Amino acid sequence: MEGRPLNEDALIAWLRERTADTGGRLIGDDAAILPRSERWAVTMDSQIEGVHFLNGLDPEIIARRLLAVNLSDLAAMGALPSFAFLALSAPQGFDHQRFFNALVDACETCKLELAGGDLSRQPQVAAVMTLLGAKPNGQRWLRRDTARVGESIWLGGTVGEAAAGLQLLRRGANLEGGFLNVSENMRIPDSLISPATLAIRRHLEPQPQLKLGAWLGTCPVATAIDISDSLALDLHRLCRLSDVGARIHLDRLPLPIHLERLADIAEVKWQDLALKGGEDYVLLFTLPRGIVPPEQFACTQIGSVIEDGVFVVGNDSEELLPADGWDHLSD
Amino acid sequence: MEGRPLNEDALIAWLRERTADTGGRLIGDDAAILPRSERWAVTMDSQIEGVHFLNGLDPEIIARRLLAVNLSDLAAMGALPSFAFLALSAPQGFDHQRFFNALVDACETCKLELAGGDLSRQPQVAAVMTLLGAKPNGQRWLRRDTARVGESIWLGGTVGEAAAGLQLLRRGANLEGGFLNVSENMRIPDSLISPATLAIRRHLEPQPQLKLGAWLGTCPVATAIDISDSLALDLHRLCRLSDVGARIHLDRLPLPIHLERLADIAEVKWQDLALKGGEDYVLLFTLPRGIVPPEQFACTQIGSVIEDGVFVVGNDSEELLPADGWDHLSD
Numbered sequence: 305m306e307g308r309p310l311n312e313d314a315l316i317a318w319l320r321e322r323t324a325d326t327g328g329r330l331i332g333d334d335a336a337i338l339p340r341s342e343r344w345a346v347t348m349d350s351q352i353e354g355v356h357f358l359n360g361l362d363p364e365i366i367a368r369r370l371l372a373v374n375l376s377d378l379a380a381m382g383a384l385p386s387f388a389f390l391a392l393s394a395p396q397g398f399d400h401q402r403f404f405n406a407l408v409d410a411c412e413t414c415k416l417e418l419a420g421g422d423l424s425r426q427p428q429v430a431a432v433m434t435l436l437g438a439k440p441n442g443q444r445w446l447r448r449d450t451a452r453v454g455e456s457i458w459l460g461g462t463v464g465e466a467a468a469g470l471q472l473l474r475r476g477a478n479l480e481g482g483f484l485n486v487s488e489n490m491r492i493p494d495s496l497i498s499p500a501t502l503a504i505r506r507h508l509e510p511q512p513q514l515k516l517g518a519w520l521g522t523c524p525v526a527t528a529i530d531i532s533d534s535l536a537l538d539l540h541r542l543c544r545l546s547d548v549g550a551r552i553h554l555d556r557l558p559l560p561i562h563l564e565r566l567a568d569i570a571e572v573k574w575q576d577l578a579l580k581g582g583e584d585y586v587l588l589f590t591l592p593r594g595i596v597p598p599e600q601f602a603c604t605q606i607g608s609v610i611e612d613g614v615f616v617v618g619n620d621s622e623e624l625l626p627a628d629g630w631d632h633l634s635d
Numbered sequence: 636m637e638g639r640p641l642n643e644d645a646l647i648a649w650l651r652e653r654t655a656d657t658g659g660r661l662i663g664d665d666a667a668i669l670p671r672s673e674r675w676a677v678t679m680d681s682q683i684e685g686v687h688f689l690n691g692l693d694p695e696i697i698a699r700r701l702l703a704v705n706l707s708d709l710a711a712m713g714a715l716p717s718f719a720f721l722a723l724s725a726p727q728g729f730d731h732q733r734f735f736n737a738l739v740d741a742c743e744t745c746k747l748e749l750a751g752g753d754l755s756r757q758p759q760v761a762a763v764m765t766l767l768g769a770k771p772n773g774q775r776w777l778r779r780d781t782a783r784v785g786e787s788i789w790l791g792g793t794v795g796e797a798a799a800g801l802q803l804l805r806r807g808a809n810l811e812g813g814f815l816n817v818s819e820n821m822r823i824p825d826s827l828i829s830p831a832t833l834a835i836r837r838h839l840e841p842q843p844q845l846k847l848g849a850w851l852g853t854c855p856v857a858t859a860i861d862i863s864d865s866l867a868l869d870l871h872r873l874c875r876l877s878d879v880g881a882r883i884h885l886d887r888l889p890l891p892i893h894l895e896r897l898a899d900i901a902e903v904k905w906q907d908l909a910l911k912g913g914e915d916y917v918l919l920f921t922l923p924r925g926i927v928p929p930e931q932f933a934c935t936q937i938g939s940v941i942e943d944g945v946f947v948v949g950n951d952s953e954e955l956l957p958a959d960g961w962d963h964l965s966d
Contacts (some may be wrong), residue, residue, distance in 0.1 A: 355755055428757070430724060
């Protein structure tokens with residue numbers, strides 16, 4: 305395969321194979337569980353200006369977003385946040401203290417210690433975080449590869465909202481001091497101002513589901529992944545790693561209010577936002593039939609684990625769900 | 636201090652203060668020792684195209700260089716390499732498989748497991764690595780802040796060579812298939828071809844001193860830092876953190892062969908290469924007088940720990956040594 309360009313999942317599969325004797329077994333879940341003591345899960349995620357967020361984002365928001373996407377990986381493992389390491393590259397003029405003040409505050413909120421890292425300069429902001437999460441006493445680690453035929457498939461929150469927010473930002477909307485501003489050629493009716501504001505905020509500052517992850521870790525059987533790249537793509541990953549299929553129902557998907565109308569403004573289909581949008585950072589998980597998450601987590605059952613194939617059931621038809629979403633190595 | 640730009644050390648000092656209650660105690664050594672079990676040291680270092688190495692470097696060399704600078708931090712802690720995590724951002728066309736083949740081979744050599752990471756796209760190559768190192772049984776962690784007055788100051792290898800190599804590259808020299816090529820307006824006499832080749836290789840692929848670090852970890856008393864930014868700057872750091880001073884002797888510095896003549900070609904002073912050059916990735920350490928490292932490590936005693944001030948003794952004079960070197964936040 306030498307030299308042929310691969311997409312992200314194919315590259316990771318190749319790398320697992322290439323390192324089968326020396327660590328490959330650790331690659332491919334939301335975080336790696338360190339062998340021997342099995343006490344620590346380690347995750348690493350990047351936020352790069354112009355790639356993961358639009359240029360010129362407030363350093364405070366970059367800091368909270370970076371932390372959130374990493375915490376979401378720990379949530380998907382059922383881990384307790386413990387230590388954070390940061391590599392921050394930023395251009396001349398970047399307000400490091402504004403960034404760190406926000407980061408340290410956010411770390412304190414979730415009892416995470418900022419323990420080290422690395423600073424350098426580069427033309428655009430690139431922030432990489434490594435988190436160590438501990439396994440709570442008496443709990444299991446959550447994995448992506450343990451789903452079984454017959455289990456129910458659940459979502460920990462709505463999908464499509466972060467992608468709607470990103471589309472609005474790309475079309476010239478922005479939040480200033482928390483208030484929505486839109487460009488001249490964009491009309492947002494009064495009734496959509498609040499949903500549009502929430503959508504943009506959801507994109508900028510996702511809320512990792514640590515408590516839901518911790519609850520799932522107390523279940524004798526549960527399988528989980530966080531939706532970073534898209535419902536479709538992350539569902540395909542969970543199925544491939546568990547060697548199962550899935551059937552989900554379009555009309556059961558939990559959607560934010562007015563998603564369809566926000567999609568109209570952004571000139572995209574709401575189904576694409578919900579299925580292929582990504583960055584919602586809610587947990588996608590499976591549980592044996594009959595086990596229902598506590599009401600406080602507001603989870604929704606969206607389908608079932610089947611033997612083979614990933615299908616989405618619409619109004620009149622059932623179709624194969626393509627593995628579409630965010631590929632970090634696509635153009 | 637809000638908003639005022641700080642240099643790297645000042646920013647880290649501010650951040651230690653800002654996080655004093657929640658982890659600040661972990662920031663500032665080569666790696667962070669995780670509290671409670673004290674079993675793991677964690678380090679994180681970046682390699683960015685155009686910042687840490689010149690544009691267009693072979694992905695294989697980037698991979699080995701990234702690993703080496705991180706391993707050097709573990710060496711300075713006396714840690715045993717255990718797990719590696721990688722965040723790699725690269726432009727379209729980057730040969731990921733070439734990078735990973737080299738990285739995995741290098742990890743195998745030092746018994747390191749590549750355990751996870753993150754891939755994304757950005758215009759220049761930026762690679763960030765997090766390493767977890769374990770404390771060997773019965774050993775101590777090496778720290779930067781334990782040097783005491785009267786101890787001897789040692790270097791684990793020569794200084795100035797990596798900086799000479801970088802200067803040669805900047806002036807148009809390069810290695811192709813391991814052989815030295817020079818630009819038209821650069822003349823390198825035959826007798827300097829081998830030293831110039833070694834200098835460039837030293838810059839591109841530094842050799843972390845893991846065995847020396849492990850030996851120091853067996854000493855009842857030892858203090859160490861790795862020279863990444865420069866002998867002067869890293870000596871100042873060790874002194875500031877230990878609350879001591881230092882006197883080193885210019886004529887005792889271990890220098891690579893022909894450094895003075897390489898410096899002439901690069902139109903810099905050899906003293907600047909040795910004292911302020913950086914990236915030599917040898918250990919700078921202190922030991923109680925009378926303890927001498929085993930001969931196999933080829934260490935050199937360069938001075939003594941004193942109460943206050945950092946001085947360099949030349950032929951006829953003693954001068955204050957400025958804390959000059961690589962500041963990752965300077966321009």
